[in-house]
Amino acid sequence: MTKSKTSVSKIFVWILLGFLFVGLIGFGTGNLSGNVKTIGKIGDTDITVNQYVRSLQSELRNTSQQFGQQLTLQQLQAFGIQQRVLSRLVTDKLLENEATKLSLSVDDNSVRDTIISLNAFKGPDGAFNQDAYNYALENAGYTSAEFEEEIRAETARNILSQSILSGNTINNIQAELLAAFLLETRSFNIQVLTADSVEFIAEIPTDEELKEFLDKNTEQYVVPESKMISYAILEPEMLSDGVPVDDGILQNIYEEKKNEYNKPEKRTIDRLSFLSADEASSAISKIKNNDTNFDELSLERGLTGEDVAYGTFSKENLADASEEIFSAQLGEVVGPVETDLGPVIFRVREIIAAESTSFNDAKNSLAKEYALSAAKKLVDEKIEESQNLLAAGGTLEDLVGEVGFKIEKILFNEETDMPVLKDQTFYKSAQNTDIGEFPEIKELSNGGLFALRVDNVVAARTKTIKEVRSELETAIKKQKIQSKLDQTAKDRLKNNWYKGEILRFNNKTRDTILPDMPENVITEIFNLEIGKGSVVSGDQKSYILRLKNVSEADLSTDNAKLLLSQIKNQINKSLSADLFESFANMARINSKLDINEQALNAVHSSFQ
Template sequence: MLQSIHDQAQSWVAWVIVGLLIIPFALWGINSYFDGGSGAVVAEVNGTEISLNEYQRSLQQQRQRMRQLMGADYRPEMLEDPRMRRAVLDAMIENDLLNQAVDGDGFRIGDELLYWQLQRTEAFRGNDDKFSQDIYKQVLSSQGMSQPFFESRIRSDLMQSQLLTGFRQASFVTESELREAVRLQEQKRSLRLLTIPASVDRIESKDVGDDEIAAQYEINSVAYEIPEQVSLDYISLSVADLAGDVPVEVDALQKLYEQRKESLLADEERHARHILIELAEGADEEATAAAQARLNEVQAKLAAGDSFEALAEHYSDDPGSAAAGGDLDFFPRGMMVPEFDDAVFSMQVGEVSEPVRTPFGFHLIRLDEIQAEEIRTFEDVRGELSAELKRQTAEDLFFEYAETIANLAYEQPDSLDGAAEAAGLVVRQSELFNRQGATNGVATNPGVIKAAFSDMVLVDGKNSDPIELSEDHMVVVRVREHRPATRKPLERVRAEVVDAILAQRARATAKNSGMELLDKIQSGAVGTDAAAESVALQWSGVEQINRSDKTISSEVVARAFQVNLLKGQKAYAGTELRGGGYALIELLAVEDGSFEAMGDKQVEVMRRELADRNVKSHYQSYVASLRNQADIKVYEDQLN
């Protein structure tokens, strides 16, 4: 994979490249770069409107990202929380504020960097995994999107990353800050633990009366409820499915190939390696001298016959290519910054360049191969051309069938059979699901869930209106089966209710016992050994845990590092455990982290972490100042 030196400008602080979270994007995600359309407005940022359409698309993209990140733990209702929905809008507001700020401050993105971003976007690649101008234009055209508008959005996102690069270059960490961070971050603590379990055997009484059972059953009725559920009949129409059934004749492909042959050029590409000695523009004399010294050292080793690949792995500051011996793979002219580009495309195979200065630092470049410009063969582009013809036909069919389905689903509200037959589709069935939706299938979509439980579909028994899952995928649903919410009879869950009551008592007993013992130990009323004997338990020793220790519970680790220890003394603390129970902590010793004991790489990692924290803090302050100075209007009634 191409590891462009541009990657550094983006990857250094990836957490802030708001607009590039979706790139490379799958086709469903491309909608975020398309005009939000007219209609209701959810917010205004210094006069710039955020439409309801844009907001809903952002919600859908956030759902997709959460589903991918959380897997089986994802629940559709998570984004129904008003706080989560507002967080999505706040992110959109901040994005607009940043776009306005970088534009006003004169940030600009050159064509080379824009081209590089488009090159790495998967949606625009052909079967050879390379950028295809034809596919690029086709995708934009299919979405009703102009190339200039789309590219202006990409430039805006990249300008935001430039802003963050500026924050990083202005950030520095003093040695005293670094030493203090090492002292605290690498600190180790030794302690003893007395863990009082939340055990039913420790409670005074296991007797549970009928009144208490009934009260618990009523108070926690939701825990014993089978929620309302429905299953659906539905028909699904998508461009992707239609395209799969579209036949393409070889003659049609050959004809299209001949029409486009002259434009199907594979640009000359060059395969190079490089060693980057990082040096920011405008660096001071000390930093410049240090970089020059490293550069001289590398050149001397090259002259002595050392392997370019080995030197790149050891010396190069490009995190994307260093581990691969500086390999940048093949790339066409215009992908790299001009200075780098000009050097590579003026070299002979096997040649090692003199130092090339770019905004990233000094580069030593070796040219390994040249792939000459040539017309791509029919077989090379056959897959792309076939996909294009299939999609064009499928898109025409999609709009034709979508209209037919919408009309018949409305005219025949008691059945989907007529609409399905007219469009050559089959009526599918979903599994039962509740108002929170399903973990897979059509009922993961919020629009489908909302429609399924709407009065029109659930109460009146009609077909839904067409539901847009994406720009090129729609469904119509109707209720197949409805199961009202029911509560399990008390007789059926009586044992569960009793267990819940006893578990509550056990947790309360453990907590009360632990807090009482902690008070006695801290006051000197009882010693540690006597405290353990009073609850028939023993202390266990834990030596030199660090802040990321996984051998004991995270609650204990967090509490242990909150306690101050005076020299020559011991300290005591306690904490409830997430799974029930209570832990008493006896802090015995604290060993500060040693700056001198850390290796150079560890120190550098720590320095970068601190710098990133500083950047994040400055960035957040900057965004906060933009918000404070901005004229922001939020129309709450449009958010739900």
């Protein structure tokens, strides 16, 4: 028999705290037949109903806490959590079965030592308390024999797991090689060529070139599958011209909005406060004598423009010094003025002139506004009539003839850009309606009405040269310029010709990000030998790379030591995980898994 207490207490503390003291309120298996003891087995090891129920209950509690509300088993199943619980339990039982095959177990004394060491069973004096132990097990639905056997099985599984996971360490040389690879630095120059760097005039491509380019890049010039849609639309603007407008009505509207058409002069002002009137008067005197100014006084106090900004006011709304401020010129400083904050001085920063619009000047805009508002009401009055017409079997064309709609057509796909598609209701209707669906009256955000019909679906197709000639010509021109840039860059590299601005980079590692440059520039640098160069093609740019120096990694630095430690830990964990997965997979192959679906369903239906 193998004895081990090393990690059992850690493993079971959370289990006991979860199972024993939270309780099983609201969850039960009272309706489960007493004849059903297991939900399945793997190899010779049973998966008991109680083990599965307890696992489900624990997961249900934990997940409910995360969501902040009590979840049902059905919700757990919908999230895939129930299947995860079962999978985890099967894995545990798989390891338990393998431990049994290998005769791994612990003796009774080890089980006893583990139990009495758990804080969950200790009394106020810190010693093991038999009453607390019995009470906790009873609440959790365990017998003492079941619980002790579960600790024994869990310990055996842990011994087996640790034997697989521990001792898997990477060779130091391997870690150092990887660290040296990552910390190696390189110094290099980059010369950037742009279209301005070369003398080249791209000729207008021929039709043959356009066709060849289109054939090679068909996926970029495709009209997606589209719907041919007919829609009937009635907007307020269509009825506004027929709305009679009375001057008396317009005059009343003008009076209601008089403040909008007649705005008083406003002034934006800044304010500086002082501790005494003498200090404020001294500041005004210095400003008038040109010994200082408002901004300098602000800066002396460490104040910004935001700090001294007081606001924009009409004369009526300004409580302090309104006469002085509205008599002052732009930029003039007035004061001192006694306020609730003490003596202050004001500066006029901006003068907003008064605006006055007479009734006659506003009449046209008032008439349009009134007519549009009245037209919206007329449209509203036609909703029921339009709905009834379609409900009686009427068509979009009938809406035109009998209600006053107009009919339009649109070829709709994800690329279509038309004003009516800016309306979300219309867009969603066009997106979701299929051939054969009856049109419905729906409202537009501008107060209008519409109904649409999908006439047919147009298959995706390649655009014609006529449709995209301009785009093709631009693309071919860019391609030719890029080709010329790349060739010029290669010639300059071959002839070792330095011309123009040279960008110098020193001691850069492989993870360096070079702003505004292609990602493969740094990769290419680390593929070069000292003194060699390469050309990287960009977007209307070419990059001439020249490697100047390679510096091997210094593994004695603190940064290198930290990286080495991280590499070892990561690879060791990965290696252990791979070995464990390989062992588990092999164990699954060699052990038959048998799940009783009827028993599972019985457990699920028993949850209250």
